[in-house]
Amino acid sequence: MLKSFIKELPMYHNFKLIYKKYLYGFLNNFKVLKLYSSKTGSYYLPLFSTEDSIKYHIIKNKIYQQKIVDESKKYIKSNSLVLDVGSNYGQMSIIFSKTKNNVRVLSFEAQKFIFEILKKNIKVNGANVRAYYNIVGEFSKIVNMKKTNLSKNFSWGENNVVMQKSNKNADKIEAIKIDDLKIKKKISFIKIDAEGMDLMVMKGAYKTILRNKMPIIFEYDEKHNNYNYTFYDVKKYLNKINYSIKKKIYKTNFLVTHNKI
Numbered sequence: 001m002l003k004s005f006i007k008e009l010p011m012y013h014n015f016k017l018i019y020k021k022y023l024y025g026f027l028n029n030f031k032v033l034k035l036y037s038s039k040t041g042s043y044y045l046p047l048f049s050t051e052d053s054i055k056y057h058i059i060k061n062k063i064y065q066q067k068i069v070d071e072s073k074k075y076i077k078s079n080s081l082v083l084d085v086g087s088n089y090g091q092m093s094i095i096f097s098k099t100k101n102n103v104r105v106l107s108f109e110a111q112k113f114i115f116e117i118l119k120k121n122i123k124v125n126g127a128n129v130r131a132y133y134n135i136v137g138e139f140s141k142i143v144n145m146k147k148t149n150l151s152k153n154f155s156w157g158e159n160n161v162v163m164q165k166s167n168k169n170a171d172k173i174e175a176i177k178i179d180d181l182k183i184k185k186k187i188s189f190i191k192i193d194a195e196g197m198d199l200m201v202m203k204g205a206y207k208t209i210l211r212n213k214m215p216i217i218f219e220y221d222e223k224h225n226n227y228n229y230t231f232y233d234v235k236k237y238l239n240k241i242n243y244s245i246k247k248k249i250y251k252t253n254f255l256v257t258h259n260k261i
Contacts, residue, residue, distance in 0.1 A: 032048060033047060033117065036059050038058050040091060041124075041125040045117070054091070058089070063095065068250075068253060075214070076100055077100060077188040078100040079186070080100075080185070081183065081185050082096045082103060083108070084106070084108065085194055086193035087107040087108060087109050087118055088114060090117075090131075093118075093122070098127070102128075106130055107129050108131075110136070112173075118131050134176045135174070135175040136176060136178060136194065137177065137200040137201060139177065140175060140176050142172060142173070142174055143163045143172075143174075144173075145172075147171055161197060176204075178204050180204075187208065187212040193218075193219050197227060198220060203237065209243075215256070215258075220254065221251075221252040238256055
């Protein structure tokens with residue numbers, strides 16, 4: 001009751017505004033981690049990322065984007081690979097790896113700090129997941145990626161991949177195509193959440209998709225689209241690989257399947 005009363009005080013709301021505007025990003029620059037236990041596993045998470053929606057779901061014993069996970073489980077098969085492009089802290093990757101027998105997940109994350117957390121979470125959960133520190137798209141080369149922080153966003157997962165010519169305030173990282181990996185084992189499912197690069201990820205997986213014909217869930221959100229393409233371009237590419245939209249999940253995620261399935 002006292003807690004509710006305090007939240008109603010004008011000074012509480014003023015402090016909240018000041019905290020979000022000035023202190024939140026500053027505190028998160030220290031990158032302090034805490035190990036949390038939840039129903040889906042144990043997770044190292046940034047201590048000061050109090051406004052991070054993915055962290056919130058995990059510590060509240062929930063699954064972030066539960067509907068995507070539920071839909072994915074319908075297609076993941078035993079003795080197969082699952083690709084998780086844009087894996088963040090790894091909750092989905094870890095869940096995918098335990099969906100069926102002998103499922104191995106290839107998990108891709110481009111933010112250096114979040115990649116280090118991802119590796120720790122894979123290890124602490126004993127998950128059958130291999131983590132890749134790469135930008136995934138439609139070309140292969142070493143690039144400079146602007147270092148990410150929480151100066152503009154409240155969640156690490158909201159940061160776009162920004163490549164730049166200068167190495168100032170940047171991390172060297174290898175950009176790859178999924179096709180470069182020349183994966184031989186059967187892939188039963190791909191989940192893509194690449195903050196606007198989803199179409200490029202699919203283009204760079206052209207041969208892999210045609211060979212496996214696996215269902216794919218990707219995101220298209222105009223607020224993250226800094227890469228000069230439209231949803232018409234997405235549908236044009238889906239036609240090229242003989243895929244169709246089967247379902248819209250939430251407002252910005254799409255399940256697509258090969259037309260012969």
